[in-house]
Amino acid sequence: MAELPPSSQEVHIRVNSKRTTSNSNNNTVHPVEIAPPAPSPAPAPAASGSFIEVKHYKKWFPWLQKMGALDVDRVVHRHQGWRLITCMWLHGGVFHLLANMLGILIIGIRLEQEFGFVLIGLLFVISGFGGSLLSALFIQSNISVGASGALFGLLGGMLSELITNWSIYDNKLAALFTLVIIIVVNLAVGILPHVDNFAHIGGFLTGFLLGFVFLIRPQFGWVHQRYAPIQYSPGRSKTRFKKYQCVLWVLSLVILIVGLSVGLVALLRGVDANNHCSWCHYLSCVPTSKWSCNTKAASCSTSQLGNQLNVTCSSNGNTGTYYMQNPTDSKIQQLCTQLCS
Template sequence: MAAEPASSGPQMRVNSRRSYNVVHPVDVETPPLPSPAPASSPDVYREVKHFKKWVVWLIPVFVVANVIMFIVTMYVNNCPKNSINCIATFLGRFSFQPFKENPLLGPSSSTLQKMGALDVNKVVHRHQGWLLITCNWLHGGVFHLLANMLSLLVIGYRLEQEFGFVRIGLIYVISGLGGSLLSSLFIQTNISVGASGALFGLLGAMLSELITNWTIYASKFGALFTLLIVIAINLAVGILPHVDNFAHIGGFLSGFFLGFVFLIRPQFGWVNQRYGPTGYASSQAKSKFKTYQCILWVLSVIILIVGFTVGLVMLLRGVDANKHCSWCHYLSCVPTSRWSCKTEPAYCTSSQTGNQLLLTCSSNGKNGTYTLANASRSQIQGLCSQLCS
């Protein structure tokens, strides 16, 4: 399950980092006056389309969609029917799997697979490529969902307000795909769910937007330093076990290059030249974008096209990227004396004798005997997950 960017104070400061004005002088037609207006009369201001504030609605819709998908997932999970022990049984079929099986207060892994979790085997051998997208709308539990949605509101609200729903929506969806793609190339034995790849894409877009629009910021280095600290902390969380940091990295890189493409701003000289008051003249015609902005735009488009094409070809051919990079697994988990990075899926052998179910975990050799008549496949898988954990 992919982890989520931390929704901390520094992020909020980054999102409100802009210090330039969003209004510029323009020429406004007025009715004829008895006498000419004095030369010293104040300029009339209005907001121009390049810097206008958008009405934020897409980010809240994304949040609602994720919440609805989690509710539907819990309805399908139906813990009382498919498991022996459940948490919060007063919720009925919406109750949660045991902590030992899912510490995030959520459904079973089999339910997540049924709902569209990222399973590399299904993508490669069953041609279910849509799982690269659907996994971004599922969450492993209440804690996972809350952390991701709070982060989405903090990060996404200001971006949509400043750049509009089309560009931010594209960055969110494409970054989620990029995160799923990189995750599929390196983590092929476990399922993955969560919106973290898309969220890290928004973080990456914030960084590239700051770089490509560098000249319009007042406190450039302060904003850059704060943003880099936030990104570093969030990526550092990804080295913990059971966290899909490859989804974070893939989403971040996708969003970073997408930011150069979608979040480019025209330089102020061109804005003043086009929207300036009557009589405004510049000693030299200004181009809409600076040279470095155009170069970054072209390079980013090339990198995105090549990166996604190569990644998809490698995935559909069943390539395991770990075989070509012996150290890359450390980017997702660093083993210590306190935890192990082994995350093999739980497999058990089972035998049913009357009401007695005997399970043996293949990974650790543990045995378990349960009183359960006619155990379903979901019940056996849930008990196996607890036995092997």
């Protein structure tokens, strides 16, 4: 699931101090109107400066927000809980869309052929919901879109299906090793900036639990007994499922219901999970010398005297002096972004 710049409902404008990806340097800036400042009773040239906050927008950002992207502020304060579902049908670009669709085709077709459209469809949607829920609890300043959480749910379902139906597979260890490597590699990619790894983790855990519930298979002895000739009467009747399968089914269902319920209640009450886990943010992004994981908005104060414009970044104290007359909002956005980055 892709992580996009934060939304704003304030009259002030903000700048997103988070670094954009390498292919976003040519993005246009969405113009934002600034409410005119109240007239000063005693205007003076030295006091003509005004506090301006700017936000970096991408051209397509408002459309994603209007079409159902995951915006925590709107989910909590505007009661738009449907965004936890609709966000998985949106994507942040052609490459994002193609990558997710390719993964769904490779994994989803195999599971659907074995377990049917209904079960795999429910697994996909519920896993996407679980991914959106965990993402909303930890990433509350940015919006997110994408089906990656649901895709990771399919991977989690494959893993639990392998575990619960362990006895029917021949190359058990080889299949388990291959699947674990695929999951680990994909989760490792999530530590890059602008990738919502919490949606991946939440979707994977939800799909993993659902796999024990939806993808359980009857043991071979019961199937053989069911289709045996009438004259054949085994000494001991086989049950449809083994005991460990039944135990995993019950435990997974209880954990899943409790986990989703508690998470949803916490989200609607406005709980920020980062306040209860100081290190969890590293699960979604690990800062390095090549990129920053800072998603907090930085503000700039500006003052203008004649053609001289002074811009100061509040987060790092960098100050720049520029000579221009009547600078546009987009120009101030660019200058503030440069100073705060």
